[in-house]
Amino acid sequence: MSWRSVRGSRKRKMDFELDLNRDPPLVREEEEEEEEGGPSRHQQHHHHQQEPQTPIVDVDAIDDDVVESSPRSFAQAKSNADERRRVRRRTTIVDLDSEDGTGGVPQNQTIINGDLYVNLANNSSSASENAKKTPEPPKEPEAPKEPVFNCPICMSPLVEEMSTRCGHIFCKNCIRAAISAQAKCPTCRKKVTKNSLIRVFLPATS
Known part of the structure; x- marks a missing residue:
């Protein structure tokens, strides 16, 4: 039996004994490359050293809470926050028990996107209409009807x-x-x- 046939039988046996949980056998591949005239292990070692290494990031050194800003950008951010607070405070309270049916907003005023607008065209006519209207006396509650x-x-x-x-x-x-x-x-x-x-x-x- 020649050396090549023994080597071929070893290679076939090695294929059957493959364990996926282990790293691949690099040593045998390097030996095969040396025999075929490929690069030696020493040359490959130098080749691996030339690859760029990934930089190590220190997570503890990074502080996300601190933000550097100029005085001008800080003042602008503060004014934007104040403006947002003012817009939120500009809410209208609606009185559901008010006598006029508008829910607390006069008829000559309209609310659009939280802003109050006065309608000047209907201002004089609505005042005369409100004077003509008299509040109705509250109705007595009716007794519940008995079932039929x-x-x-x-x-x-x-x-x-x-x-x-x-x-x-x-x-x-x-x-x-x-x-x-x-x-x-x-x-x-x-x-x-x-x-x-x-x-x-x-x-x-x-």
Whole structure:
């Protein structure tokens, strides 16, 4: 067996024993290059030293909180911040309980983007209209209406209310007629008899 055939068999065995968790075997590649007349390890070492090294950044040395600025730029930034605060403070409070329906803003004034504008064209006419208007007296609150119960069969107000065992309420005559036609509740189709009906007294709707 010649040297090349042994070397070829070693190379084949090495391919099968490849471990992806380890670094590649650089030593064997360098030996192969030396045998073929390639650059030596010493020459490659000098070649690697010529590559530019990445500068090391000291994170602790950088201070992000300090900003250098000139007195002029500082004064300009301060005035911009003051202007923004003034714009934020220029809000309009709307009184929902005010007597005129404008919500606290007179009718001759308009608010656009937080700025108050006076409409001079309608100024005299709106004053005369406001003088003509008289405040209406507050209305007395109406008593809540009592509920109206209708029979699901005849669709009219209930007369002599009767309830089934399942809890559905009908007029006495309507439910008796429905039970005589078929012995089931008209709403849920459960079995019902005339003897199982219960008299119910609902609040008066007069």
